Amino acid sequence: MSDLPSDGMPKTAIPNQIEPVIGTGDDTEKNAGIDRHIQEHEAGDVSSSDKDSTLYQGGVQRVRAITSLWSKNTMWLMFVLLYLVSFIDMLLVSVQTSLNPYITSSFHKHGLLTVVSIMATILGGSSKLTLAKIIDIWGRVEGFLFMLVIVVIGLIMKATCKNIETYVAAHTLYWVGHIGMMYVIDIMLADMTTLKNRMIMLGINGTPSIASTFAGPRIADLFYANLNFRWAFGAFAIMITGTSIPVVGVMLCMQRKAHKVGALERRISERTWWQSAIHYFIEFDVIGIVLVTAVFSLILLPFSLASYAPKGWASGYIIAMEILGVVCIPAFYAWERYLSPVQFLPWRYLKEPTIIGSCLLYCVMFISCFTWNSYFSSYLQVVHRLDITTANYVLNAFSLTSYIFSPIFGLLIRYTGEFKWTVFTGIPILLLGTALLIPFRQPTTHVGVLTMTQVLVGLGTCIFTVCGQLAIMAPVTHQEIAVVVAIWGLFGSIGAAVGSAIAGGMWNNILPGELYQRLPEESKNISATIFSDMVLQMSYADGSPEREAIVGAYADVQRKMVIAGVCFVPLCIGCVWVWRNINVKNLEREQTRGNVW
Numbered sequence: 001m002s003d004l005p006s007d008g009m010p011k012t013a014i015p016n017q018i019e020p021v022i023g024t025g026d027d028t029e030k031n032a033g034i035d036r037h038i039q040e041h042e043a044g045d046v047s048s049s050d051k052d053s054t055l056y057q058g059g060v061q062r063v064r065a066i067t068s069l070w071s072k073n074t075m076w077l078m079f080v081l082l083y084l085v086s087f088i089d090m091l092l093v094s095v096q097t098s099l100n101p102y103i104t105s106s107f108h109k110h111g112l113l114t115v116v117s118i119m120a121t122i123l124g125g126s127s128k129l130t131l132a133k134i135i136d137i138w139g140r141v142e143g144f145l146f147m148l149v150i151v152v153i154g155l156i157m158k159a160t161c162k163n164i165e166t167y168v169a170a171h172t173l174y175w176v177g178h179i180g181m182m183y184v185i186d187i188m189l190a191d192m193t194t195l196k197n198r199m200i201m202l203g204i205n206g207t208p209s210i211a212s213t214f215a216g217p218r219i220a221d222l223f224y225a226n227l228n229f230r231w232a233f234g235a236f237a238i239m240i241t242g243t244s245i246p247v248v249g250v251m252l253c254m255q256r257k258a259h260k261v262g263a264l265e266r267r268i269s270e271r272t273w274w275q276s277a278i279h280y281f282i283e284f285d286v287i288g289i290v291l292v293t294a295v296f297s298l299i300l301l302p303f304s305l306a307s308y309a310p311k312g313w314a315s316g317y318i319i320a321m322e323i324l325g326v327v328c329i330p331a332f333y334a335w336e337r338y339l340s341p342v343q344f345l346p347w348r349y350l351k352e353p354t355i356i357g358s359c360l361l362y363c364v365m366f367i368s369c370f371t372w373n374s375y376f377s378s379y380l381q382v383v384h385r386l387d388i389t390t391a392n393y394v395l396n397a398f399s400l401t402s403y404i405f406s407p408i409f410g411l412l413i414r415y416t417g418e419f420k421w422t423v424f425t426g427i428p429i430l431l432l433g434t435a436l437l438i439p440f441r442q443p444t445t446h447v448g449v450l451t452m453t454q455v456l457v458g459l460g461t462c463i464f465t466v467c468g469q470l471a472i473m474a475p476v477t478h479q480e481i482a483v484v485v486a487i488w489g490l491f492g493s494i495g496a497a498v499g500s501a502i503a504g505g506m507w508n509n510i511l512p513g514e515l516y517q518r519l520p521e522e523s524k525n526i527s528a529t530i531f532s533d534m535v536l537q538m539s540y541a542d543g544s545p546e547r548e549a550i551v552g553a554y555a556d557v558q559r560k561m562v563i564a565g566v567c568f569v570p571l572c573i574g575c576v577w578v579w580r581n582i583n584v585k586n587l588e589r590e591q592t593r594g595n596v597w
Helices: 032-045 048-053 059-069 072-106 110-137 140-160 164-191 198-207 209-224 230-261 273-283 286-308 316-339 346-349 353-373 376-383 389-417 420-424 426-440 447-473 479-519 521-532 535-539 545-566 571-579
Strands: none
Touching: 032 164, 032 376, 048 209, 059 164, 059 230, 072 198, 072 209, 072 230, 072 346, 072 376, 072 535, 110 140, 110 286, 110 353, 110 479, 164 198, 164 376, 164 479, 198 447, 209 230, 209 389, 230 535, 286 479, 353 389, 353 426, 353 447, 353 479, 353 545, 353 571, 376 389, 376 535, 376 545, 389 420, 389 447, 420 426, 420 479, 420 571, 426 447, 426 545, 426 571, 447 479, 479 521, 479 545, 521 535, 521 545
């Protein structure tokens, strides 16, 4: 924070350090607009924010200095330490996902399950762009520490919450920290790898999900049966802190070594604290962050909240939220286009077809998946009588498949250099998997068949994710990696939020009516209570009228949610079609420097 002069850029930054990407065949033409951007920079026709992105900022300089000094043993030690952090984090995600339906039910608000995730997902995605600025300007370890503190605070709040409002706030805080930590780890791995090897290491770093798929639900079950969800969050707050401290220690040690040998200069800012606050308020574009967060929050949240409002969609605050959300769209555009000194989104990246297609693919993929997957765990436990552990085994078969095959597709790309033609293989797999969801999302379907559909969809999305993440990094230099990965993640968060909003809207607006119609007369007066409490739903005996009504209502709404989700899948073809065919083996330079793999 103190190593930057008043203009916010490191004094040692050299404009001619720009490293253009050269592809093959058609890709040699001004690759991703970078040559054109160099010409603009030399002509002095770019904005201050554009100029910044052509230089290595403080955080990027630090990590380049560190990787140029550490030994291979230190590099591999960092791989191991980051893997341990990812392992604990993914285990925590699996545990809290398994417990969420019971936590919301304990507050008699099971229908608000998607509200818990919508706000957290939106803020988690939006905050990545601010975090990208933090780690580029201040440093990777500073951003990692900041996110760790947020995670721990969120977990402590979860462990001590007394109502659903506090839990939603706690989960939002935790999720922002979780998304941020995983994002910084991805960027650190990108710093430590060459482009052709990057997806192998990113894929390996995701393999802890293989263990957490089986261990997480079981751990959640043990906490729920023997203690409570509060102890689960308290225990993981300690574990995530314990595994993260060594990562910070190694990075700070290497950074200190870089200062000692003169690879990094110690610079002191001449700004006062008030000038620094204003500078970073502008640099991080706080107004843009607030506006884009408001757009998605205010538009999407009413879909899940409307059924709880006094007059439904006619309630004043529901209408006000939608109007304000729509108004924030042109306000955001006007601010970014005409008023913002430093743009929230670097628009030139969004003119590159490969980056546009990858971001849209990630968004559409998440819309589809979250539409039918948000309440799937509840469906498995209520309709199929699965316990917490088994239900989440089925649910997590989706992510399990993805993480098993990610390193394999990373190896394939390493040896072929191709990612555009690789991604096309995922389209028929995803189409088949999602199409089979419609006939098989029935109470009479065997659990093994449901698991098979999860595996197919997981395999298709795995291919999309591996190739898509490489597609957004291939056209840019080291300086821009953090920003484009943040934009890509934002689109994924938007897709997840939209999918959750669709799921929450259908669940909260269709299921109560279906349940009321199907319940016997003597139970209609408690239909709202049954709807809001999953534990009560599971308490009715097989063959009872209430049980039949609950199963029938669940099956009806789940089938409609699956159909809605499947409708988005064909859009994936168009998103992939616009990609340029860049061969990463033939690039003339790599995006990293120093002792990397």
